[in-house]
Amino acid sequence: MTVPSGRRERKKAATRQKIADTALRLFLERGYDAVGIREVAAEADVAVTTLFSHFASKEALVFEQDEDFEQRLTRAVTGRAPGEPLIPALRREIRALVRHCTADAAAPVWHMVESSRSLREYEESMRLRHAESLAAAIAADPDLSRTATASRTIARFVVDAYTLAREAADPEAAVDEIFRMIEAAWEVTGPGPRA
Amino acid sequence: MTVPSGRRERKKAATRQKIADTALRLFLERGYDAVGIREVAAEADVAVTTLFSHFASKEALVFEQDEDFEQRLTRAVTGRAPGEPLIPALRREIRALVRHCTADAAAPVWHMVESSRSLREYEESMRLRHAESLAAAIAADPDLSRTATASRTIARFVVDAYTLAREAADPEAAVDEIFRMIEAAWEVTGPGPRA
DNA sequence: ACCGTAACACTAACGGTTAGTTTTTTGAAA
DNA sequence: TTTCAAAAAACTAACCGTTAGTGTTACGGT
Numbered sequence: 001m002t003v004p005s006g007r008r009e010r011k012k013a014a015t016r017q018k019i020a021d022t023a024l025r026l027f028l029e030r031g032y033d034a035v036g037i038r039e040v041a042a043e044a045d046v047a048v049t050t051l052f053s054h055f056a057s058k059e060a061l062v063f064e065q066d067e068d069f070e071q072r073l074t075r076a077v078t079g080r081a082p083g084e085p086l087i088p089a090l091r092r093e094i095r096a097l098v099r100h101c102t103a104d105a106a107a108p109v110w111h112m113v114e115s116s117r118s119l120r121e122y123e124e125s126m127r128l129r130h131a132e133s134l135a136a137a138i139a140a141d142p143d144l145s146r147t148a149t150a151s152r153t154i155a156r157f158v159v160d161a162y163t164l165a166r167e168a169a170d171p172e173a174a175v176d177e178i179f180r181m182i183e184a185a186w187e188v189t190g191p192g193p194r195a
Numbered sequence: 196m197t198v199p200s201g202r203r204e205r206k207k208a209a210t211r212q213k214i215a216d217t218a219l220r221l222f223l224e225r226g227y228d229a230v231g232i233r234e235v236a237a238e239a240d241v242a243v244t245t246l247f248s249h250f251a252s253k254e255a256l257v258f259e260q261d262e263d264f265e266q267r268l269t270r271a272v273t274g275r276a277p278g279e280p281l282i283p284a285l286r287r288e289i290r291a292l293v294r295h296c297t298a299d300a301a302a303p304v305w306h307m308v309e310s311s312r313s314l315r316e317y318e319e320s321m322r323l324r325h326a327e328s329l330a331a332a333i334a335a336d337p338d339l340s341r342t343a344t345a346s347r348t349i350a351r352f353v354v355d356a357y358t359l360a361r362e363a364a365d366p367e368a369a370v371d372e373i374f375r376m377i378e379a380a381w382e383v384t385g386p387g388p389r390a
Numbered sequence: 391a392c393c394g395t396a397a398c399a400c401t402a403a404c405g406g407t408t409a410g411t412t413t414t415t416t417g418a419a420a
Numbered sequence: 421t422t423t424c425a426a427a428a429a430a431c432t433a434a435c436c437g438t439t440a441g442t443g444t445t446a447c448g449g450t
Binding site: 120121124125128147148149150152153154156157160161164165168174177178180181182183184185186187188189 | 315316319320323342343344345347348349351352355356359360363369372373375376377378379380381382383384
Binding site: 391392393394395396397398399400401402403404405406407408409410411412413414415416417418419420 | 421422423424425426427428429430431432433434435436437438439440441442443444445446447448449450
Protein backbone atom coordinates (compact mmCIF):
# COMPACT_ATOMS: atom_id res chain seq x y z
CA MET A 1 0.00 0.00 0.00
CA THR A 2 2.45 2.58 1.13
CA VAL A 3 5.05 0.73 -0.93
CA PRO A 4 4.03 1.27 -4.56
CA SER A 5 5.38 -1.84 -6.11
CA GLY A 6 8.03 -0.89 -8.52
CA ARG A 7 6.74 -0.17 -11.97
CA ARG A 8 5.13 3.13 -11.14
CA GLU A 9 8.21 4.41 -9.39
CA ARG A 10 10.44 3.24 -12.18
CA LYS A 11 8.30 4.86 -14.84
CA LYS A 12 8.24 8.10 -12.92
CA ALA A 13 11.97 8.09 -12.41
CA ALA A 14 12.47 7.26 -16.08
CA THR A 15 10.29 10.17 -17.15
CA ARG A 16 12.16 12.51 -14.84
CA GLN A 17 15.51 11.33 -16.13
CA LYS A 18 14.43 11.58 -19.74
CA ILE A 19 13.35 15.17 -19.18
CA ALA A 20 16.60 16.08 -17.43
CA ASP A 21 18.74 14.38 -20.09
CA THR A 22 16.85 15.96 -22.95
CA ALA A 23 17.01 19.37 -21.34
CA LEU A 24 20.73 19.22 -20.65
CA ARG A 25 21.43 18.01 -24.19
CA LEU A 26 19.42 20.80 -25.78
CA PHE A 27 20.88 23.41 -23.46
CA LEU A 28 24.43 22.35 -24.28
CA GLU A 29 23.70 22.13 -28.00
CA ARG A 30 22.06 25.47 -28.47
CA GLY A 31 22.46 27.47 -25.26
CA TYR A 32 20.35 27.66 -22.14
CA ASP A 33 18.54 30.86 -22.99
CA ALA A 34 17.88 29.86 -26.57
CA VAL A 35 15.93 26.75 -25.64
CA GLY A 36 12.41 27.16 -24.36
CA ILE A 37 10.51 25.02 -21.92
CA ARG A 38 7.93 24.09 -24.54
CA GLU A 39 10.74 22.85 -26.72
CA VAL A 40 12.28 20.72 -23.99
CA ALA A 41 8.91 19.22 -23.21
CA ALA A 42 8.22 18.46 -26.86
CA GLU A 43 11.61 16.86 -27.39
CA ALA A 44 11.21 14.75 -24.25
CA ASP A 45 7.69 13.91 -25.45
CA VAL A 46 5.91 15.07 -22.31
CA ALA A 47 3.48 17.85 -21.57
CA VAL A 48 4.76 21.11 -20.17
CA THR A 49 2.77 20.53 -17.01
CA THR A 50 4.41 17.16 -16.59
CA LEU A 51 7.82 18.76 -16.85
CA PHE A 52 6.89 21.18 -14.10
CA SER A 53 5.57 18.39 -11.92
CA HIS A 54 9.08 16.93 -11.91
CA PHE A 55 11.08 20.15 -11.74
CA ALA A 56 10.16 23.31 -9.93
CA SER A 57 11.66 25.63 -12.52
CA LYS A 58 13.64 25.75 -15.72
CA GLU A 59 16.84 26.32 -13.76
CA ALA A 60 16.20 23.25 -11.65
CA LEU A 61 16.60 21.16 -14.79
CA VAL A 62 20.27 22.02 -14.78
CA PHE A 63 20.91 21.50 -11.06
CA GLU A 64 19.14 18.20 -11.11
CA GLN A 65 20.97 16.54 -8.25
CA ASP A 66 21.74 19.49 -6.07
CA GLU A 67 20.71 17.60 -2.97
CA ASP A 68 23.97 15.72 -3.23
CA PHE A 69 25.84 18.90 -2.45
CA GLU A 70 23.73 19.68 0.57
CA GLN A 71 23.99 16.17 1.96
CA ARG A 72 27.72 15.95 1.44
CA LEU A 73 28.21 19.14 3.40
CA THR A 74 26.03 18.17 6.32
CA ARG A 75 27.47 14.66 6.43
CA ALA A 76 30.96 16.07 6.48
CA VAL A 77 29.88 17.51 9.82
CA THR A 78 27.63 14.87 11.29
CA GLY A 79 29.57 11.89 9.99
CA ARG A 80 33.13 12.95 10.68
CA ALA A 81 35.40 10.72 12.74
CA PRO A 82 34.87 11.08 16.49
CA GLY A 83 37.06 13.83 17.81
CA GLU A 84 37.97 15.10 14.35
CA PRO A 85 37.92 18.89 14.30
CA LEU A 86 35.30 20.58 12.15
CA ILE A 87 37.31 22.72 9.79
CA PRO A 88 39.65 20.09 8.34
CA ALA A 89 36.66 17.85 7.69
CA LEU A 90 34.91 20.62 5.83
CA ARG A 91 38.04 21.53 3.92
CA ARG A 92 38.42 17.96 2.73
CA GLU A 93 34.85 17.92 1.50
CA ILE A 94 35.04 21.28 -0.23
CA ARG A 95 38.27 20.22 -1.87
CA ALA A 96 36.59 17.14 -3.27
CA LEU A 97 33.58 19.12 -4.46
CA VAL A 98 35.73 21.73 -6.15
CA ARG A 99 37.87 19.08 -7.82
CA HIS A 100 34.75 17.36 -9.07
CA CYS A 101 33.19 20.42 -10.62
CA THR A 102 36.39 21.70 -12.21
CA ALA A 103 37.03 18.36 -13.86
CA ASP A 104 37.04 18.35 -17.65
CA ALA A 105 33.82 16.39 -17.89
CA ALA A 106 31.94 19.05 -15.97
CA ALA A 107 33.47 21.95 -17.85
CA PRO A 108 30.76 22.44 -20.51
CA VAL A 109 27.98 22.44 -17.95
CA TRP A 110 29.79 24.87 -15.73
CA HIS A 111 30.52 27.15 -18.66
CA MET A 112 26.84 27.14 -19.47
CA VAL A 113 25.97 28.14 -15.92
CA GLU A 114 28.44 31.00 -15.98
CA SER A 115 27.07 32.29 -19.24
CA SER A 116 23.49 32.63 -18.08
CA ARG A 117 22.47 35.26 -15.61
CA SER A 118 19.42 33.38 -14.39
CA LEU A 119 21.43 30.20 -13.85
CA ARG A 120 24.05 32.05 -11.86
CA GLU A 121 21.43 33.66 -9.67
CA TYR A 122 19.64 30.40 -9.18
CA GLU A 123 22.81 28.66 -8.13
CA GLU A 124 23.64 31.36 -5.62
CA SER A 125 20.30 31.18 -3.87
CA MET A 126 20.62 27.41 -3.91
CA ARG A 127 23.98 27.68 -2.15
CA LEU A 128 22.38 29.87 0.49
CA ARG A 129 19.93 27.11 1.27
CA HIS A 130 22.85 24.74 1.53
CA ALA A 131 24.60 27.11 3.88
CA GLU A 132 21.54 27.17 6.12
CA SER A 133 21.52 23.37 6.27
CA LEU A 134 25.19 23.35 7.08
CA ALA A 135 24.66 25.95 9.77
CA ALA A 136 21.97 23.79 11.34
CA ALA A 137 24.30 20.79 11.34
CA ILE A 138 27.05 22.80 12.99
CA ALA A 139 24.73 24.31 15.57
CA ALA A 140 23.38 20.85 16.40
CA ASP A 141 26.75 19.30 17.14
CA PRO A 142 27.25 19.20 20.92
CA ASP A 143 31.03 18.90 20.49
CA LEU A 144 31.13 22.31 18.89
CA SER A 145 28.60 24.35 20.86
CA ARG A 146 28.89 27.65 19.08
CA THR A 147 26.37 30.44 18.99
CA ALA A 148 23.76 30.48 16.28
CA THR A 149 25.45 33.47 14.68
CA ALA A 150 28.86 31.82 14.69
CA SER A 151 27.40 28.66 13.14
CA ARG A 152 25.64 30.53 10.38
CA THR A 153 28.68 32.66 9.74
CA ILE A 154 31.06 29.75 9.37
CA ALA A 155 28.57 27.94 7.17
CA ARG A 156 28.39 30.92 4.86
CA PHE A 157 32.14 31.22 4.76
CA VAL A 158 32.46 27.57 3.79
CA VAL A 159 29.99 27.90 0.96
CA ASP A 160 31.74 31.07 -0.11
CA ALA A 161 34.94 29.06 -0.24
CA TYR A 162 33.38 26.66 -2.71
CA THR A 163 32.14 29.41 -5.00
CA LEU A 164 35.30 31.49 -4.85
CA ALA A 165 37.72 28.60 -5.24
CA ARG A 166 35.90 27.35 -8.31
CA GLU A 167 36.49 30.64 -10.03
CA ALA A 168 40.13 30.99 -9.00
CA ALA A 169 43.03 30.33 -11.32
CA ASP A 170 44.26 27.50 -9.11
CA PRO A 171 41.17 26.12 -7.40
CA GLU A 172 42.98 23.71 -5.09
CA ALA A 173 45.35 26.36 -3.82
CA ALA A 174 42.46 28.74 -3.37
CA VAL A 175 40.64 26.24 -1.18
CA ASP A 176 43.69 26.06 1.07
CA GLU A 177 44.12 29.81 1.17
CA ILE A 178 40.49 30.47 2.01
CA PHE A 179 40.37 27.71 4.59
CA ARG A 180 43.32 29.20 6.41
CA MET A 181 41.13 32.25 6.80
CA ILE A 182 38.13 30.19 7.85
CA GLU A 183 40.20 28.28 10.36
CA ALA A 184 41.32 31.53 11.97
CA ALA A 185 37.76 32.81 12.03
CA TRP A 186 36.59 29.61 13.66
CA GLU A 187 39.31 29.69 16.30
CA VAL A 188 38.23 33.04 17.69
CA THR A 189 34.71 31.71 18.31
CA GLY A 190 35.45 29.91 21.52
CA PRO A 191 33.15 27.00 22.40
CA GLY A 192 30.28 27.91 24.67
CA PRO A 193 29.93 27.16 28.42
CA ARG A 194 29.50 23.37 28.49
CA ALA A 195 32.13 22.38 25.93
CA MET B 196 25.28 70.13 -26.62
CA THR B 197 26.83 67.25 -24.79
CA VAL B 198 25.43 68.82 -21.61
CA PRO B 199 21.66 68.38 -21.84
CA SER B 200 20.54 71.51 -20.13
CA GLY B 201 18.63 70.60 -17.04
CA ARG B 202 15.00 70.21 -17.81
CA ARG B 203 15.33 66.94 -19.61
CA GLU B 204 17.33 65.40 -16.83
CA ARG B 205 14.96 66.72 -14.21
CA LYS B 206 11.91 65.45 -15.99
CA LYS B 207 13.46 62.08 -16.47
CA ALA B 208 14.44 61.88 -12.83
CA ALA B 209 10.94 62.98 -11.83
CA THR B 210 9.37 60.23 -13.93
CA ARG B 211 11.70 57.69 -12.41
CA GLN B 212 10.92 58.87 -8.92
CA LYS B 213 7.20 58.88 -9.52
CA ILE B 214 7.36 55.31 -10.73
CA ALA B 215 9.42 54.19 -7.75
CA ASP B 216 7.20 55.99 -5.24
CA THR B 217 4.01 54.64 -6.78
CA ALA B 218 5.41 51.12 -6.87
CA LEU B 219 6.56 51.16 -3.27
CA ARG B 220 3.26 52.56 -2.10
CA LEU B 221 1.24 49.92 -3.93
CA PHE B 222 3.56 47.14 -2.81
CA LEU B 223 3.27 48.16 0.82
CA GLU B 224 -0.47 48.60 0.59
CA ARG B 225 -1.35 45.34 -1.04
CA GLY B 226 1.72 43.14 -1.11
CA TYR B 227 4.54 42.82 -3.61
CA ASP B 228 3.27 39.72 -5.36
CA ALA B 229 -0.29 40.96 -5.52
CA VAL B 230 0.56 44.05 -7.51
CA GLY B 231 1.36 43.64 -11.20
CA ILE B 232 3.65 45.70 -13.35
CA ARG B 233 0.81 46.83 -15.56
CA GLU B 234 -0.93 48.13 -12.48
CA VAL B 235 2.09 50.07 -11.26
CA ALA B 236 2.53 51.60 -14.68
CA ALA B 237 -1.13 52.59 -14.89
CA GLU B 238 -1.08 54.16 -11.43
CA ALA B 239 2.09 56.07 -12.23
CA ASP B 240 0.51 57.05 -15.54
CA VAL B 241 3.30 55.78 -17.73
CA ALA B 242 3.56 53.01 -20.28
CA VAL B 243 4.91 49.63 -19.22
CA THR B 244 7.82 50.04 -21.57
CA THR B 245 8.67 53.35 -19.97
CA LEU B 246 8.74 51.71 -16.59
CA PHE B 247 11.20 49.14 -17.90
CA SER B 248 13.35 51.82 -19.44
CA HIS B 249 13.90 53.20 -15.94
CA PHE B 250 14.10 49.94 -14.00
CA ALA B 251 15.58 46.70 -15.20
CA SER B 252 13.06 44.50 -13.41
CA LYS B 253 10.15 44.51 -11.04
CA GLU B 254 12.46 43.77 -8.13
CA ALA B 255 14.66 46.73 -9.01
CA LEU B 256 11.71 48.99 -8.16
CA VAL B 257 12.14 48.03 -4.53
CA PHE B 258 15.92 48.37 -4.35
CA GLU B 259 15.83 51.70 -6.06
CA GLN B 260 18.94 53.22 -4.54
CA ASP B 261 21.07 50.15 -4.14
CA GLU B 262 24.07 51.98 -5.53
CA ASP B 263 24.31 53.78 -2.21
CA PHE B 264 25.17 50.53 -0.52
CA GLU B 265 27.86 49.72 -3.03
CA GLN B 266 29.40 53.16 -2.86
CA ARG B 267 29.39 53.29 0.91
CA LEU B 268 31.27 50.01 1.05
CA THR B 269 33.90 50.95 -1.47
CA ARG B 270 34.33 54.41 0.04
CA ALA B 271 34.80 52.88 3.45
CA VAL B 272 37.90 51.38 1.89
CA THR B 273 39.17 54.04 -0.47
CA GLY B 274 38.25 56.98 1.72
CA ARG B 275 39.39 55.81 5.13
CA ALA B 276 41.81 57.88 7.14
CA PRO B 277 45.46 57.41 6.13
CA GLY B 278 46.93 54.54 8.06
CA GLU B 279 43.59 53.35 9.36
CA PRO B 280 43.37 49.59 9.21
CA LEU B 281 40.83 48.05 6.85
CA ILE B 282 38.67 45.91 9.09
CA PRO B 283 37.65 48.52 11.69
CA ALA B 284 36.70 50.88 8.89
CA LEU B 285 34.51 48.23 7.32
CA ARG B 286 33.01 47.27 10.65
CA ARG B 287 32.01 50.85 11.30
CA GLU B 288 30.32 51.09 7.92
CA ILE B 289 28.50 47.76 8.24
CA ARG B 290 27.35 48.78 11.71
CA ALA B 291 25.85 51.95 10.31
CA LEU B 292 24.19 50.12 7.42
CA VAL B 293 22.70 47.50 9.71
CA ARG B 294 21.45 50.13 12.12
CA HIS B 295 19.88 52.01 9.26
CA CYS B 296 18.00 49.07 7.82
CA THR B 297 16.80 47.76 11.16
CA ALA B 298 15.41 51.16 12.12
CA ASP B 299 11.68 51.37 12.60
CA ALA B 300 11.12 53.45 9.51
CA ALA B 301 12.63 50.76 7.31
CA ALA B 302 10.80 47.90 8.97
CA PRO B 303 7.82 47.63 6.61
CA VAL B 304 10.01 47.56 3.54
CA TRP B 305 12.31 44.99 5.02
CA HIS B 306 9.38 42.84 6.05
CA MET B 307 8.11 42.98 2.51
CA VAL B 308 11.46 41.85 1.17
CA GLU B 309 11.58 38.93 3.56
CA SER B 310 8.11 37.82 2.61
CA SER B 311 8.77 37.53 -1.08
CA ARG B 312 10.97 34.82 -2.49
CA SER B 313 11.86 36.72 -5.63
CA LEU B 314 12.81 39.82 -3.65
CA ARG B 315 15.04 37.81 -1.34
CA GLU B 316 16.79 36.18 -4.26
CA TYR B 317 17.18 39.47 -6.03
CA GLU B 318 18.74 41.07 -3.01
CA GLU B 319 21.22 38.26 -2.58
CA SER B 320 22.51 38.47 -6.11
CA MET B 321 22.67 42.22 -5.71
CA ARG B 322 24.85 41.80 -2.63
CA LEU B 323 27.19 39.59 -4.61
CA ARG B 324 27.73 42.39 -7.08
CA HIS B 325 28.48 44.66 -4.17
CA ALA B 326 30.96 42.16 -2.82
CA GLU B 327 32.76 42.15 -6.14
CA SER B 328 33.04 45.92 -6.08
CA LEU B 329 34.34 45.80 -2.56
CA ALA B 330 36.85 43.13 -3.53
CA ALA B 331 38.11 45.33 -6.33
CA ALA B 332 38.54 48.24 -3.95
CA ILE B 333 40.47 46.08 -1.49
CA ALA B 334 42.66 44.59 -4.18
CA ALA B 335 43.43 48.04 -5.55
CA ASP B 336 44.68 49.47 -2.25
CA PRO B 337 48.48 49.42 -2.25
CA ASP B 338 48.58 49.61 1.54
CA LEU B 339 46.89 46.24 1.76
CA SER B 340 48.44 44.25 -1.08
CA ARG B 341 46.58 41.00 -0.65
CA THR B 342 46.04 38.32 -3.23
CA ALA B 343 42.98 38.45 -5.45
CA THR B 344 41.54 35.46 -3.64
CA ALA B 345 42.04 36.98 -0.21
CA SER B 346 40.44 40.23 -1.34
CA ARG B 347 37.41 38.52 -2.77
CA THR B 348 37.09 36.30 0.26
CA ILE B 349 37.15 39.14 2.76
CA ALA B 350 34.70 41.11 0.63
CA ARG B 351 32.28 38.20 0.69
CA PHE B 352 32.69 37.79 4.40
CA VAL B 353 31.90 41.44 4.97
CA VAL B 354 28.75 41.29 2.88
CA ASP B 355 27.79 38.09 4.67
CA ALA B 356 28.17 39.99 7.92
CA TYR B 357 25.61 42.52 6.79
CA THR B 358 23.08 39.90 5.78
CA LEU B 359 23.56 37.71 8.82
CA ALA B 360 23.61 40.51 11.37
CA ARG B 361 20.38 41.95 10.01
CA GLU B 362 18.63 38.68 10.71
CA ALA B 363 20.12 38.18 14.16
CA ALA B 364 18.23 38.80 17.38
CA ASP B 365 20.69 41.51 18.38
CA PRO B 366 22.02 42.95 15.13
CA GLU B 367 24.63 45.21 16.69
CA ALA B 368 26.12 42.43 18.78
CA ALA B 369 26.08 40.14 15.78
CA VAL B 370 28.12 42.63 13.77
CA ASP B 371 30.75 42.64 16.48
CA GLU B 372 30.76 38.87 16.79
CA ILE B 373 31.10 38.32 13.04
CA PHE B 374 33.73 41.00 12.68
CA ARG B 375 35.88 39.34 15.31
CA MET B 376 35.87 36.35 12.97
CA ILE B 377 36.57 38.49 9.94
CA GLU B 378 39.42 40.25 11.71
CA ALA B 379 41.03 36.91 12.50
CA ALA B 380 40.57 35.75 8.91
CA TRP B 381 42.16 38.94 7.66
CA GLU B 382 45.13 38.67 9.98
CA VAL B 383 46.24 35.34 8.61
CA THR B 384 46.44 36.75 5.09
CA GLY B 385 49.78 38.43 5.43
CA PRO B 386 50.47 41.38 3.13
CA GLY B 387 52.32 40.48 -0.04
CA PRO B 388 56.02 41.08 -0.84
CA ARG B 389 56.21 44.90 -1.11
CA ALA B 390 54.14 45.83 1.92
C1' DA C 391 -13.54 -7.19 -11.76
C1' DC C 392 -13.31 -2.84 -9.40
C1' DC C 393 -12.00 1.43 -7.56
C1' DG C 394 -8.83 4.96 -5.79
C1' DT C 395 -5.10 7.39 -7.07
C1' DA C 396 -0.71 8.71 -9.12
C1' DA C 397 1.04 10.23 -13.40
C1' DC C 398 0.27 12.57 -17.29
C1' DA C 399 -2.08 15.42 -21.05
C1' DC C 400 -4.53 19.46 -22.79
C1' DT C 401 -6.15 24.06 -22.86
C1' DA C 402 -5.96 28.51 -21.42
C1' DA C 403 -4.44 31.79 -19.13
C1' DC C 404 -1.41 35.11 -16.04
C1' DG C 405 2.50 38.10 -15.17
C1' DG C 406 7.15 39.78 -16.27
C1' DT C 407 9.67 41.22 -20.10
C1' DT C 408 11.06 42.76 -24.78
C1' DA C 409 11.00 44.00 -29.85
C1' DG C 410 9.34 46.95 -33.17
C1' DT C 411 7.38 51.01 -34.32
C1' DT C 412 5.46 55.59 -33.85
C1' DT C 413 4.52 59.82 -31.50
C1' DT C 414 5.73 63.57 -28.48
C1' DT C 415 8.97 66.49 -26.15
C1' DT C 416 13.13 68.94 -25.76
C1' DG C 417 17.53 71.51 -26.82
C1' DA C 418 19.81 73.99 -29.70
C1' DA C 419 21.30 75.40 -34.37
C1' DA C 420 19.92 78.02 -38.61
C1' DT D 421 11.27 81.67 -35.35
C1' DT D 422 11.68 77.88 -37.75
C1' DT D 423 13.79 73.61 -38.14
C1' DC D 424 15.89 69.46 -37.01
C1' DA D 425 18.07 65.50 -34.41
C1' DA D 426 17.74 63.01 -30.71
C1' DA D 427 15.85 61.63 -26.36
C1' DA D 428 11.82 60.12 -23.96
C1' DA D 429 7.71 58.04 -23.89
C1' DA D 430 3.76 55.53 -25.95
C1' DC D 431 1.45 51.70 -28.20
C1' DT D 432 0.96 47.13 -29.96
C1' DA D 433 1.88 42.65 -29.87
C1' DA D 434 4.04 39.29 -28.72
C1' DC D 435 7.52 35.72 -26.07
C1' DC D 436 8.49 32.92 -22.16
C1' DG D 437 8.16 30.71 -17.68
C1' DT D 438 4.70 29.18 -14.89
C1' DT D 439 0.16 27.71 -12.99
C1' DA D 440 -4.88 26.53 -12.58
C1' DG D 441 -8.44 23.80 -14.05
C1' DT D 442 -9.97 19.73 -16.07
C1' DG D 443 -9.85 15.45 -18.05
C1' DT D 444 -7.67 10.78 -19.20
C1' DT D 445 -4.83 6.78 -18.70
C1' DA D 446 -2.19 3.28 -16.27
C1' DC D 447 -1.26 1.04 -11.96
C1' DG D 448 -1.82 -1.35 -7.72
C1' DG D 449 -4.37 -2.96 -4.00
C1' DT D 450 -8.90 -5.06 -2.72
